[in-house]
Amino acid sequence: MGNEPIGGSDSDRDAAADSAVEATAETAVETNADTETDTDTDTDTETEAETETDGGVRPYTVRLELVDEPGELLRALSPISDNGGNLLSIHHERGNITPRGHIPVEVDLECPPDRFDDIVEGLRDAGVNVIQAGAERYGEEISIVFVGHLVENDLSETLSRIEAEAEAAVIDLSLAAPDGTDATSSARLRLAVDSGRTDAALESIRSIGADKDLTIVEPLLGGEA
Amino acid sequence: MAASQRLAILGAGDVGRSVADLASEYGHEVVAIADSTTATVDPDGIDVADALDRKLGGEEIGDADPTAVFETDYDVLVEATPTTLGDADPGFTHAKRALETDHHVVLANKGPVAERYGELRELEADSAGSVRFEATVGGAIPVLSTIEDSTSQAVTAVRGVLNGTANFILTRMAAEGLDYEHVLAEAQDLGVAEADPTFDVDGTDAALKFVILANVLADGGFSLEDATVEGIQNVPGSALDLAAEDGRTIRLIGEATRDGVRVGPRLVPENGALAVTGTRNIVQIKTRNAGSLHSSGRGAGGPETATAVLSDVGRLPPL
CATH class of the missing domain: 3.30.70.260 (ACT domain)
Incomplete structure (x- = not known):
């Protein structure tokens, strides 16, 4: 009940998200398919885990389902940066509604491969429904x-x-x-x-x-x- | 204030009697009322209280033949005889006769608009009179006028709960952990369910209303046989328990679009808008440009349905 957006806050948020999206929407098309073979990256990031990574980051795509309520998008994104991920683009598919009445959001990010699971876990802990993370589909x-x-x-x-x-x-x-x-x-x-x-x-x-x-x-x- | 209209009422059940009773409050005059055996007719206005007393006292409602209704001077025929399926008669023939003689028709009877929508609209096209039928869908809830105001082309779907008896039974089963037969017996004792509740629990009554809605959205083309209908008779208490464990409940939900009509028990969020309780009805009107609209209220009852009839009467132009 009551997840109808109220007033203009929703469209404001929408516009902000959209403008962030369009510029970079197609940049992060690589998946994590090759991370397993690339053991060097893993060891590099292990040793320098406390400091900046030396390029040992990988792009990932995460698909989320968000409830149509003000503030939801922001709430869903914080676990990503909190766990060392770098946001590349957000595609907020308003108008496209999942069967459960939620809004699908596609997030492209980069992070060290060993951080990715923490990010997904962080999202789940925050109550965000993760549909797809990397190559793994949850549907x-x-x-x-x-x-x-x-x-x-x-x-x-x-x-x-x-x-x-x-x-x-x-x-x-x-x-x-x-x-x-x-x-x-x-x-x-x-x-x-x-x-x-x-x-x-x-x-x-x-x-x-x-x-x-x-x-x-x-x-x-x-x-x- | 809408134009005062002279009403001829066919059917003296709860709805017909309530229309007669409330007509003057809405500025209209009753010139005839008939049940299936007799009629009372007076071009200067009948004495409504007397006629209703006779009916409720078990006497004949008047001394005229029911067909005398059509011969008096009236503006609007209020068709409130029981809904029939298939050829929808005698309701359809009554509406036809009124339209062919250039009178307005307001239906409380679902049959003609559920089963013979196209024919009725053709008769209307050749008549100076119009047909309105707000009372056939959702009792007191303004469903059809809301669709009309949103313009029906901009409405993509209508769904919701349009049978209070089935909703009452499911609500009680979920709340009390009782089984279907037990709650049905209770509903009959309370007068919520009729002695023969078949059409309420097997989904037919709700389906007729959603067929009417599909006809309004698509400008005709549907009848009851086009609807996919399932009732609630096979829903045991254990199914409601399992739904509740998951934060859901089960409601008899109907859906009407331009592509079809479907009625059946569905899982809905327990605290969601469509999970109304008791005999309450709700409709969700999905629009192309304005999101969803919800209206909820009493979907049945004499005075409730009569208000829908009388607001239709108020929307009719003078003849």
């Missing part, structure tokens, strides 16, 4: 509730089909079977889905549900539900 998370004869209908096969057909990773599952596993039970699944694939994943899940005679309670996506 979007959705919750979904299944109802029916879940256990009798081979729950593990249902999960395998979700992973295979919906291309979703099951992050966790809670099962509630108050009347025993041979009666109607409910399960809540948290799924990780690649960005932009949520609709397709839900469609596959609907057809799996129809096959197995399960009632599916889907999340209401998009906008402020």
Whole structure:
């Protein structure tokens, strides 16, 4: 409730972010794909960790999901500099809304490779949802509730089909079977889905549900539900 | 002050009676009211209190034939007979007869605009009268007039909760940890659910309203059979418990766009705008240029729905 931006603060912030973006948006296209082979860099930064790095920095791209509230962008960026990262560009994709109603933000930064994990951790500690960090994709998370004869209908096969057909990773599952596993039970699944694939994943899940005679309670996506 | 209109009311259920009762407060005159068997008609204005007393006392509402309503001198036909599916009759035929004789029609009956929208609009195009139907969607909540004011082309989607009975049941199940049958029985005792609650709990009633909304957005083309509809009968208490563990709850949510209509139980944030409680309704109107608008209020009830009918009457031009 109430994450509608208030007054002009939002568009001000937006304009500021946009102007920072456009100049450098495409500069940091390199990924961390080659960091593992480049052991020299690692040792260099180890030895000089306390001082300035001698060029042993790498560009990284981090994709975040931000709540549409004033101050969120600033709050999300501070863990980056706090952990020794150097901001290169920010692409604040207003107008583009993730299925959970958040705003995707793409941040290009550079830092010593051994600092990168700290930055991601710092972001997470600050409550920022990290969708993608470097080459690792986390995608979007959705919750979904299944109802029916879940256990009798081979729950593990249902999960395998979700992973295979919906291309979703099951992050966790809670099962509630108050009347025993041979009666109607409910399960809540948290799924990780690649960005932009949520609709397709839900469609596959609907057809799996129809096959197995399960009632599916889907999340209401998009906008402020 | 809007032009005073002479109302002929078809249907003497909660809504029809409330329209008759409140009409004078809104500056209008009732010249006829009919139930399914008889009518009372007076071109100089009927005695509303007498007619309603007779109806509530179990007597005949008048001594005229119901069709006498159409023969009197009236401006606006208020169609408040029960909603029917398929051919939407007798509601559709009533509206047709009024339009063909150049009268306005205000519907509280969802059937004609959910099932035969295109035909109704054609009849309207050939008539001096207009059709309005605010009362068919969301009771007292100004949904259609808000869309009209935003201009329907600028509205991309409408979604929300438009069935109070289903919402009451889900709210009680989540709050009390009770099962569906138990809460349904309680709702029937309280008069929140009807003796036959089928259309409320299977999603049909909500679907009709979202079909009407899709017709308004797309200027027709939808009927109930185009909607994907799922009810709440299969949602057990355990599903609501699991949702609550995750900060969510389950609501019977409808969505209308120009591409279609969908109604079904959905996970929504527990403290989100759409998670209204009890019999309350809410709509979220998504606009192209102005973000989302939310309106919430009472989605059913005689006086509530009558206010929507009477604000439609107030928007009609003099004939």
